[in-house]
Amino acid sequence: CHEILERWEIDHTLLDVQLVDETSGLCIGRPYLTIVLDRFSRMVMGYLLHLSAPNTETVLRVIERSIRPKAELLKRFPKVRNEWWARGLPARIVPDNAAEFHAGDLIMGFNELGIEIMYPASRAPQRKGAVERFFSTQNLGLIHNLPGTTFSNIQQRGDYDSEKNACFTLPQLEAVVVKWIVDGYHQTPHRGLDNRTPAQVWGTSEANHVISLPVDLDSLECILAKRASVKVHHYGIEVAKVGYHSTELAELRMRLADGEKVNVRYRDEAGHVWVHDRFRNLFFKVPAKDERMAGKSREVWKAAEKALREKYNEQPSFEATHRCYQEIMEDADEARRSQTLRKRRAAAIAKIDKEGRVTESTPPPKVLAEVEWTGDSIPNIPPAAFKVSVRRPAGSSKP
Numbered sequence: 417c418h419e420i421l422e423r424w425e426i427d428h429t430l431l432d433v434q435l436v437d438e439t440s441g442l443c444i445g446r447p448y449l450t451i452v453l454d455r456f457s458r459m460v461m462g463y464l465l466h467l468s469a470p471n472t473e474t475v476l477r478v479i480e481r482s483i484r485p486k487a488e489l490l491k492r493f494p495k496v497r498n499e500w501w502a503r504g505l506p507a508r509i510v511p512d513n514a515a516e517f518h519a520g521d522l523i524m525g526f527n528e529l530g531i532e533i534m535y536p537a538s539r540a541p542q543r544k545g546a547v548e549r550f551f552s553t554q555n556l557g558l559i560h561n562l563p564g565t566t567f568s569n570i571q572q573r574g575d576y577d578s579e580k581n582a583c584f585t586l587p588q589l590e591a592v593v594v595k596w597i598v599d600g601y602h603q604t605p606h607r608g609l610d611n612r613t614p615a616q617v618w619g620t621s622e623a624n625h626v627i628s629l630p631v632d633l634d635s636l637e638c639i640l641a642k643r644a645s646v647k648v649h650h651y652g653i654e655v656a657k658v659g660y661h662s663t664e665l666a667e668l669r670m671r672l673a674d675g676e677k678v679n680v681r682y683r684d685e686a687g688h689v690w691v692h693d694r695f696r697n698l699f700f701k702v703p704a705k706d707e708r709m710a711g712k713s714r715e716v717w718k719a720a721e722k723a724l725r726e727k728y729n730e731q732p733s734f735e736a737t738h739r740c741y742q743e744i745m746e747d748a749d750e751a752r753r754s755q756t757l758r759k760r761r762a763a764a765i766a767k768i769d770k771e772g773r774v775t776e777s778t779p780p781p782k783v784l785a786e787v788e789w790t791g792d793s794i795p796n797i798p799p800a801a802f803k804v805s806v807r808r809p810a811g812s813s814k815p
Contacts, residue, residue, distance in 0.1 A: 417456045420504075422507050423507065423508050425453045428449065429551045431448070432555060432560060433565045434566060434582035443564075443582050446566065447465055447467055447586060450474055450475070452478055453547045454506075457614050460550070462479070463478065467586070470514070490598070498615065503629065517533070525641065564578050637681075638690045641682060643679065651705075653680065656682070656718070658709060660688070660703065661702065662700075662703060665691060665702050671695060679691070680692070686714045690702070706738075716744060716745075723744075
């Protein structure tokens with residue numbers, strides 16, 4: 417590996433710390449952390465802190481966050497002092513052989529962005545050595561020093577009661593993790609970098625590197641998404657049993673051949689989908705026909721449908737599914753106060769969206785976190801001037 421953005425490594429870990437629910441204050445278990453690391457500079461390109469087990473949606477979101485500039489993200493964390501300059505399209509990504517990295521939607525999205533996937537040989541995790549070492553460094557330097565840590569094993573934990581001492585909520589832990597990454601890890605010299613910091617290596621390298629970004633960063637939501645091919649009817653389209661329609665979609669239908677299907681992209685948030693217009697070679701946003709779907713999770717909606725179908729042995733109506741969805745969310749509120757950890761964790765997952773924020777709420781507030789570092793004397797290296805080029809997604813007809 418000879419330059420930045422040449423190779424990314426991605427992996428998940430179950431953090432050694434117990435979290436508490438924001439409302440009840442009860443323990444909800446340990447969160448997962450997904451990390452994307454630039455191998456050459458050791459710069460963290462992106463992260464995702466989540467309670468649900470890693471899946472394809474997790475990977476799609478963390479890759480989008482890794483490609484995007486981080487200025488907007490850092491507005492949520494005003495106590496972070498340094499800039500986070502990591503951004504751009506990588507040449508290749510090295511995952512492991514977990515199922516979520518082999519999903520067809522993920523592979524097609526990477527192909528559109530021109531990203532090569534390098535799957536390791538079976539039982540060869542050493543090909544992701546940099547990200548594995550990152551998790552080890554994070555445990556020793558941060559996680560094992562937090563209230564509620566479970567440590568790495570029983571011998572280290574001893575008589576320490578992790579659940580009793582747990583006090584961090586998911587947003588509070590995210591604030592601490594982001595500050596540790598940007599103000600701590602990125603500013604700490606690494607032996608593997610000739611005692612330079614990841615921030616220094618990135619700043620020096622980007623002056624001589626062409627950083628590629630999509631023409632429209634918002635298009636990443638379409639590219640790194642699940643896919644479907646559906647027929648457009650006079651009443652719109654149906655994706656995962658949810659209806660969508662708009663004036664723009666009706667106009668497109670008039671130009672399509674009889675029986676012709678359109679390509680649709682979507683994520684877990686059920687309030688909208690993206691439809692491809694082959695005549696203009698672009699995707700446009702189509703809202704759900706029922707505005708009550710805005711902010712709802714497809715995963716929870718699917719669970720509501722399944723519960724009704726098993727109970728009544730027939731396909732439930734939209735209204736019945738909507739009522740069941742609301743009941744599930746109400747049950748989640750009650751379960752958050754449950755004394756059973758498994759129930760509290762399931763309730764917390766139902767209440768948190770795929771970005772780790774509470775669903776159907778106002779924009780996320782700024783999160784403050786106080787963390788002291790021993791490396792404050794390390795100077796902050798200002799970013800060098802950089803070039804930006806554009807790589808058109810595969811299949812585009814535009815020059």
